[in-house]
Amino acid sequence: MVASPQTVETIRALAGDYKYGFVTDIESELAPKGLNEETIRFISAKKQEPAWLLEWRLKAFRVWQQHQDHEPTWARVRYPKIDYQDIHYYAAPKSKDRPKSLDEVDPELLETYEKLGIPLREREALAGVAVDAVFDSISVATTFKDKLKEMGIIFCSISEAVREHPELVRKYLGSVVPYSDNFFATLNSAVFSDGSFVYVPPGVRCPMELSTYFRINARSSGQFERTLIIADKGSYVSYLEGCTAPMRDENQLHAAVVELVALEDAEIRYATVQNWYPGDKDGKGGIYNFVTKRGACRGARSRISWTQVETGSAITWKYPSVILQGDDSVGQFYSVAVTNNWQQADTGTKMIHIGRNTRSTIISKGISAGHGQNTYRGLVRVLPRAENARNYSQCDSLLIGPHCGGHTVPYIEVKNRSARVEHEATTSKIGEDQLFYCRQRGLSEEEAVAMIVNGFCREVLQKLPMEFAVEAQKLLGVSLEGSVG
């Protein structure tokens, strides 16, 4: 499927260049700018957190403080130095009490969702999507909770989980991404505001796609999401994450952490469409997206799959990884990353094979246009105990125009001879003959590019749940508008 001319036009008409570029005016409750122990105590107090969590945040903060001058520089992204003291670390939509239902939700908020096309009310029953909408840092509405509750599935904001299910949070929080993991994850651990929490009990198959729409809204408030998903023995859950953000000139920092835990025979599928503001044609503005996503296949025969379509953000720094601990566990990574104009993306995955007969697949498609720089950076590591580990990686780059760049940096480390690791990568441009063929059949150049790009990404797009796949295909066409001719 290709973005039809109508779609493209509709989108243009809707928003000029960036479809989701608008600012909702809601009074925010802001923490004062700056990062110190006080800020962390403020956040923790605001959220009425237990002492252990405050302590955990403070530990993370102390580690971060020691390393604050050592922001990682190994990625192929260039950006002006971030002033971590010039950021609000907490912003909450003002509300006296938590709304109990949609009727209690600020109508202006609902309007925002309408514009975004979030299926909060209309599609509630229709699409079977339960939405935990995160507006800035606090969850304002959750739906379908009752239905999920019946099955014993917990799907709520992480703050709520801290209150209602402290034993689960305490057991798993930081167990996949420790608070000292890396610069941005450590920052997140210290100041994370909100995010989603999912627990699927043993043997339960979650009957619907769980989804969260992240939004960054308050002016210069970095968003520090923390997501924790636990699939207990023999359970299954599919989680969708989609992002849009309002247009704005200032660069906004986003440093999220997502942790997945799959126990014996459990399966987690995590899909992302990331379409934050990429900055304008001259590279001004745009979101800085420094994300740590990691899943642990703890139990035997567990499976974790990451699928991502990354078209937004000025800077993307993101490596969704899988630790294949359980025997016969499976990790998958399917990625499409588009960089147009002055966007820079450094993204990839890590597959750490620890258990026997573990398998991993990596399919990465990078598309660069304009002055975009797109890097695949990945690691496949087979440890000595991982008998019969198997990995297949394929990383393809497509270049559109003479000023962009496509880079591939895979690391392959094998310490077991029974392993089979294969990696291949190609870089090429859209074939003149392919374009000619499409043009000859009456497609415009832009349609032809969109079609070829969609074909190039097909293996990945197929892995997305239906509603995302449609959106993602359109998104690719829109993201690459103006890249040829």
Added chain:
Amino acid sequence: MMNADSSIAIAHDRFIAIAHDRFAEAGTPLGGVRLPWLESLRRDALERFRRTGFPTTKVEAWKFTNLAPLARTDFVEAIAQGVADIATAVVDGYRLTPDCHLAVFVDGRFQPALSDLGRLPAGTRVVSLSQADEADLRLVTAPPAVDDAPSARALVEFNTALMQDGVVVHLGRGAVLDPVQLLFLTRPGAAPRVAHVRNLLVAEAGSSATVVETHVGLGRGVYWTNAVTQVVVASNAVLRHYKLQAEDEAAFHTAATSVRLQRNSAYRAFMLSLGARLARNELDVLLAGENGEARLAGATLARGDQHLDTTLRVEHATARASSDQDFRNVVDGRAHAVFQGRIRVAPDAQKTDARQINRSLLLSPAAVADSKPELEILADDVRCSHGATVGDLDKDVLFYLRARGLDEAEARATLIDAFVGELLDGIEGEPAQAYLRRAFADWTRKGARP
């Protein structure tokens, strides 16, 4: 980690002290003539080495290779001892062909008496670095052809500061030299020795040569060869460069070869690495002229506790050039093979054709292979690809051979033979191919011994 780092720092200070003494004594003339520019260049190199120190595994380019065992070793410099008392028969044992042109070095020092350079064809010059002219010295001390972080280049800086000898092979316009062998022999001494060898290979326009470079240890013992080779291939010239690294298994071998290719020139390299306890073979190739062609291949055969590293940087700085890399590792015992290969295509290098493949065979449970192929592409109209595989011999193929009556060992040997043999087929010129085949066969035989 702390231990390794601090011992490196100590070794580093010791080396600096030695180098300073040397500068103070002799002012480090090369070829007996004091050249102020060269002296300051060497002092600067030493200063840079002093600043960066030995690369640690924190330096990206050295991520997989830990130099701590080298840095911990107390090396003394291999001092010139006049004529080396080595029998011609010993030299003959490693000679490419009985009548090839031959330059012999013992412990890093040129040995005219053992060499055979009397019949060089017109337009060619093969001399030791002490007889190099100023133009040679400028070329041989040029910076590496491809950029990398200064901390990654510390061993080259160290060589620049301390180099004392090496070979200059110069081919004038249209000259043909086929083949010449550069034979580096090292006799392990009572104390571990280091030799900083510096070579220059220049092929002027339209010339053609085959250069076979051999590094061999004579007897068991710890020593360190730190070689830097500069190669210039001018337009329409063809240079075939085949290297056999068969140092003693207790030795260290670090080599950095830097190649500049001009219009319509071709550089064909094959590197067979099977010696040394720890070896790092770096090859940088800059395609600086249109239609340049670099065909690079190599086999690393590692066993026991060997750590053998091959690091390539290929830079397409111009349009319409092509490069091809095929590197294979056979890893047995507790050995560790490393392959790093970077292809960089500059913004204007349209119509580039670049390929790379790295395959590793792991033959034992404790063998380790690390591979880091890397593409950095800044032009759009290109065809670039890389592939890497790691694994044991294919079970189905083994079964096929067993079904035809070969025993397990024979079947495995046949497959390993084919795996490396395929690459050896690409070596041009019968003598060079036969020479490297012999080295491979020797390696296989040695492994078959109980």
